[in-house]
Amino acid sequence: MDVNPDVAPAPGRLTVAAVLEQEEIRTGSPEVLAGGNRLSEEVRWVHVADSAAVGGLLEGGELVLTTGQAFRHSAEATGRFLDDVTAAGAAGVVIELVDERSEPATGAIAHLRAAVVGRDLPVVLLTRKVRFVRVTQVAHRVLVGEQLARVERARHVHEVFTQLSLESASEQRIVDRTAILLDSPVVLEDVAHRVLAFHGEDSVGLLRDWVQRARGVGYLEATGRRGGPEDWLQTPVGVRGRRWGRLVVPGPLVDDDEASQVLERAGQALTLARMAGRDERELLYQAQSGLIHELRHSHTLGEGEARTRAAALGLAEAPYYLPVVFRLDRHPDEDPTGLQLRERALLEELTRVVGRARRSALVAGMNSGSLGVLLPVPARQLEDGLVEDLCARLTAARRGEQEPDWSVGVAPSRPGLVEAAAGLDEAVQVAEIAGTLETRRQPFFRFGDLRLRGLLSNLRADPRVATFAAAELAPLLEYDDDAGLDLLERFLAHGGNKSALARTGYLSRPALYARLAKLQDKLGVSLDDAESRTALHVAVLCHRLQE
Template sequence: MSLSSNVAAPAVPAVLSIARILELDVVRDGDPEVLGGAEALMTPVRWVHVSETSEMSELLAGGELVLTTGMAFGDGGEDAARFLAEVRDAGAAGLVVELVQGASPHADAAITALRRAAAGSQFPVVLLRRRVKFVAITEVVHRMLVSDQLSALERSRTIHEVFTALSLEDAGEKDIVARAAKLIGAPVVLEDVAHLVLAFEDTGENQAELLTRWTERSRRVGYLESTGRGVGEENWLQTPVGVRGQRWGRLLVPGALVDDDDASMVLERAGQTLTIARLAGRDQLELLHQARAGLLHELRQAHSLGVEEVLVRAMALGLDEAAHYVPVVLRVDHRSGQGPTGMQLRERELLDVLLRVLDSARATGLAASLQSGQVGLVLGVGAKQLEEPLLERIFRQLASEQAGVDWSVGVGHGKSTVKDAAHGLDEAAQVAEIVATFESRSRPFYRFTDVRLNGLLALLQHDARVKSFAEAELAGILDPPDTAALELLELYLKHGGNKSALARTGYLSRPALYARLEKLEEKLGVSLDDAESRTSLHVAVQWYRLGKTR
């Protein structure tokens, strides 16, 4: 039996809330009474903290349930309100106080003061009217927190394995939607952009009720470009399906859910699987992409293919014979938190748009994915002098057809044969990697002559001699690291060593700036007025920053 066919319904535990903790036997033994914030008892608890001090701001990180015996309330309970306010302001999830009525006059006064302070509060305050062992509460709660985290990790792994298996099995839309519904434990519907239902799974509910007036109801659910609940009359959880700019549908859960986060994780992974399945369904185009990628990879290796043989194979894959060929690499920017699947989808989207632009420009080219996040292109040009205008036209149009330019373009030296041009893809890839480190990209494409010093340093990035030189130049501010000093040095070098120009930027007052620069000189052991020192430092800083961004 395959992995994807044997999956249980959702097993992720509920969020560990204050209400859930109050149901524990070890807490119920304390006869809990909610004094305030009853409507906020579903607040999640991140940890449990025992404290008898009023100094809470430095002790809490946020989300803790604080346990106390009220020792900080004062003999007459006069500090109860202040303690409660400090706990709340420190970001705690709630407060549990153990005070036994009649145990002492101080306890009675503290209870009275606590009731008064908690009355009408939106912050959860719970009174334990019998003695309990706080260590027993913390032990049980912390064990639950760890167990919940392990369950969540296991759940995430299971979801990943299920949809990976579905992709490997070439599952269709109906199977993918059915598995998503089973994982979520709620109905899931796949619709196209016209709100027509492509596939659905009702999980045992009435099908007629689920799909009644579907188009009308679905139109009231605003579209989103990411997973979430849209603004609209029908506030359903949804995720888009299809590559960005070419969305062909979306997945929806038409109803309420116990856990939106878990359902969102399932929907998102299902949406990615559907997208990949649809892309993989383009059999002929997919085979063509693979064949082109195979030829480019082969040409980048040291194989003994003849020039004519390479041309014949390239022409069979759609590249027309031309007088001049140019190697180009497009590098997709990495996004924080994005996994391999997301990068694959963005890379494929860029390749599809590039092919459309080439067709629109009536240009001939051999384009394919080189590796994760990189698209390679051998572009045919009618004559060498036409290379620049053709590149300008293609990549300006490519930029205009995408919502945001999140890729960089490197161009290698043009050659008279496809074989020689393909060897230049490595050079183009290096340029694209360097350009990806730039703060801004004013040109539609770059060559090594455009990246200049950064290009040289990129080639020498792993040269031990350059490394030793740069580290020696910056030793005074890198060992130990001094971020402020490094930033000041970069600004100073950026202004060509002109202190007055640097001061005019509003960075610091002149006296303060000059004092900082003198201290910087002491750390570096050189004079910043010396041109050779500034040049050496500039090379060292550029090398250091290039290494930090790669």
């Protein structure tokens, strides 16, 4: 039965096997001589050619239809033809070998059978005349229909994710729609392989040992598969050079090309959603920072206006407001950019923690590496508990990945917002002094917790204090004896107890005693004298605070 060329099969993926199922091909008594295991390969186009040098006309993926007039005379010529189309990446070859009487060309068939031995290229023999124009017409209608269907699917995918972006959809909603479009589970993870959102019926099976499994799948800078035990299709999420995660499909897919298109658009939508969220938060940060700056430096902003503006930024009304400052520890050789990035990360973490605790606060950058917080408190007796809870939540938010690298200073609460903002200066000073402590056994510090360091910090601008410290440490400072100063500081920190210092393993006992004797001679005072040790301790603290 003939196939009506005006009626194309339903759009779909065209393969070599699908072409062989055409009625027109079947009338030629097709016989697969080679490559039977590759009949499922996709056909990009169907090309009719009778030239022996057809390879230069191909781009790859074509199914070649030929009568073999240019090479059927010998097995060698037939072999060269097959070599040529194989090298060009053809999907297969259909060869009609019929003589002038429309009978099978037995000699040419023998040559072809000899030439296909050992080949895996699909080679199909036709021993009856076939109208190739009918074959190409039907095949090309299928291919064009498939291309139109792909365009329509691409348009639909584009519209879906554009609408999600316009609606400021959440990450979870974007992941849900992606999974529905792909009809497969989808997972969004961050760079530490923590699952941010997922969609799948069997959540237990999907996420079991996720971190361990995900670590075995390397990141790609483009959509694709990495290979390996977990051969997931993935796409990066985030701006190039600043990736913050990836979207993965940890299950089988029917068509990687179509799935890749959906996954890429989903990744773009997630990137835009995160950027839009950052823009919104950035405006809030700027507004809060501007208000705190005015509260600290403006002499015209009244309490009523301050409270109104703060309430508009989400700050709850309260009887008291507590000034708190978080100051990041300085890392050796850290440049200003690195400190700024850490400050921004702490700002975002702090904002999230306050929100999850269902509290409100005004947060703003202070000096470089410091964040000022105005925290509403319902009663003064609840201050310590609120700050401790905030610090604990902030530490827990890091999930044990990193110890807190900040010090926290707290100033007295005030009933007025303007007064509380003025107290941020004291909180900054407390946090700076707390940052000089070797150990911090409490989550936050008030001025009274700093004792001698707090007093000396208040006096460090007095030139008489600087003169005193310089005179006491002159034998060490004049010769830049950093090792001697370090030894003196350790000795004083252990209360002048040589045995206790030796037990720390800083130096062997004989070496330590010898070094201390030289240090004593250099300073010209007795290290066994309590008053001398006190004077030296004050001088060392002053020197460190002034550095």
